[in-house]
Amino acid sequence: MAVFTKLSFWMCALALAVTSMTTSAKQTSLDRVAVIVDQSVILESEVSDLVATVKRNAIANNQSLPSDRALRVQAIERLITTHLQMDMAKRMGIQVSDPQLDQTIANIAAQNNFSMQQLRENIERDGISFERYREDIRQEMIIGEVRRANVRRRIYITPQEINNLVKLIDEQGAEQAEYKLGHILIGLPPEPTDDDIATARNNAERILERLNKDGDFAKLAIANSSGAKALEGGDMGWLNINSMPTLFAEAVQGKSEGELIGPIRSGAGFHILQIQGLRGIEVVKIEEVKARHILIKPSLILSEERAKEQLAEFRQQLIDGEAEFEELAKEHSADPGSALRGGDLGWANPEIYVPAFKDTLASLEKDEYSQPFRSSHGWHLVQLIDRRIDDATDKRKEEKAYQLLYKRKFAEETDAWLREMRDAAYIEVINPADAGES
Structure with missing residues (x-):
């Protein structure tokens, strides 16, 4: 070739x-x-x-x-x-x-x-x-x-265009998505009384509580489910969103792998679902960190060494309980965006920070204070307050929609621009x- x-x-x-x-x-x-x-x-x-x-x-x-x-x-x-x-x-x-x-x-x-x-x-x-x-x-x-x-x-993309394309992507994705479902049914008799319904609901809630405490889904299904797949541990296998019961399809929309759903009431009784697997769906998870910092910028008056020493002194005061982080940040921090909030940077993807700041956060445990360190902005003292995993799927969908729209409009506008130039x-x-x- x-x-x-x-x-x-x-x-x-x-x-x-x-x-x-x-x-x-x-x-x-x-x-x-x-x-x-x-x-x-x-x-x-x-x-x-x-x-x-x-x-x-x-x-x-x-x-x-x-x-x-x-x-x-x-x-x-x-x-x-x-x-x-x-x-x-x-x-x-x-x-x-x-x-x-x-x-x-x-x-x-x-x-x-x-x-x-x-x-x-x-x-x-x-x-x-x-x-x-x-x-x-x-x-x-x-x-x-x-x-x-x-x-x-020449390209302008409106928020409405992005939202419309995200909706279309979701609809197309829903047709391809498959869920591996676990199912437990707490059944009702043909003509249930109020007591029958109350008893079934209580049993379903009790089983759901055990599952939330790391109970074995298959074992509980075999022991309690009235569903057709009880002996298989409630395993319904892989189901397309359009091939499962409408009640289930509505319930699983937007749910994540491992998530428990229910109890859901139907004419047959109370259903408990577990999403045991997902495929054909893009799920994006990102780690976010919540931190606060104090920034000292060296100057003609304040040397590099003195800026570092000052933050080391602050760190010791915080460890000894002699000072409050918020007060030190408000009084001394050179970061106007966070100083008024006591140095609080809020929840953020650590990728937005400069390398030195990001790497320092990665090395810290919850509530730990860093040693003074230098970044391109100056000298920092940072405390990691917490970490969390955030579902960024919606953001990713919006980014994907924007890129698809941009690519299409770029091609269209390029053709128009070339024609005009010619x-x-x-x-x-x-x-x-x-x-x-x-």
């Missing part, structure tokens, strides 16, 4: 066969102008190179192609938009340095498990010089920057006969 079919983003761009600019091609005396684009030109050699590249890729991928005439028209259109974007890049001063280019090519090689030498050999095996390949990659990087700079500001440009395609060719 040709190397263009293997490599990732930048190589996919090459698979689309965008050629390098005219400055990278050696022109012969027989070369001629094929297209005039504003103040620049597209040479016949560029058109021929692009057509040859497309044909080469088509052979490698076993693809059929239209006529040479149609292929030439498409190649010219591609080169026009390429030239327009590169001309705009020059006006905007967008460039890609050699070190940036080298790093990108090294990443391409690594992503495809190639050494740089192997990448070079694969490129040259396809009849392309490595220098030409480098300039193609540089051009694609520049065009990417130009598009992002000009298209991004419509505003002076384009003249020179026919071979007009150029005096035989």
Whole structure:
């Protein structure tokens, strides 16, 4: 398989066969102008190179192609938009340095498990010089920057659009979601009296209480359930949300693995469910920390060493019970956002903090005070108040919806932007006969 079919983003761009600019091609005396684009030109050699590249890729991928005439028209259109974007890049001063280019090519090689030498050999095996390949990659990087700079500001995504897409994702996900359910039924007689109902409800609540105290679900199901799967420990197996009883489907929505549900009343009695497994559902859990800190910033008056010593003194006062954290923070902390709250930073994902702060929090036990430590903001004394696991599934869904909307709108706006740019440009395609060719 040709190397263009293997490599990732930048190589996919090459698979689309965008050629390098005219400055990278050696022109012969027989070369001629094929297209005039504003103040620049597209040479016949560029058109021929692009057509040859497309044909080469088509052979490698076993693809059929239209006529040479149609292929030439498409190649010219591609080169026009390429030239327009590169001309705009020059006006905007967008460039890609050699070190940036080298790093990108090294990443391409690594992503495809190639050494740089192997990448070079694969490129040259396809009849392309490595220098030409480098300039193609540089051009694609520049065009990417130009598009992002000009298209991004045209995109606006409303909260309502995000909410609507999240709802659609949930509906689609619900059809694919499967739950492994445990079921205990405390049954009722055909015509239950009030006493029968009260007794069954009490039995169900008693069993639920035992389950919440780490009772064995299967054992309790075998001993107490009137359900059809009692002898299997209440195991109902894997059920699609649409294949389980409506009463159960409504009850399990939004619940997590291991969660107990019930008692739920139906005509048959009182049901207790346990979600013993989930698949086809993305659940994102993150750890959050609650902390408070005192920040001291060194200055011309306050040395680094003195700032560190001051926090060490505060720490000892707190351990000895001679001071209150809130009062010290309000009086001394240089962090205006938290000082008025006694240094309280609230619940947060530790990833939002700078590395030194995040790493220190990770090393602390609940209620423990850190030693004074330095971050890019200054010297800190921090106390970890608590940790918790937060369900970030909804946030993840919103992020996913936003990214899907952004990707779709970026593609739409890119097409519109390119059309507008082309419509505003002076384009003249020179026919071979007009150029005096035989």
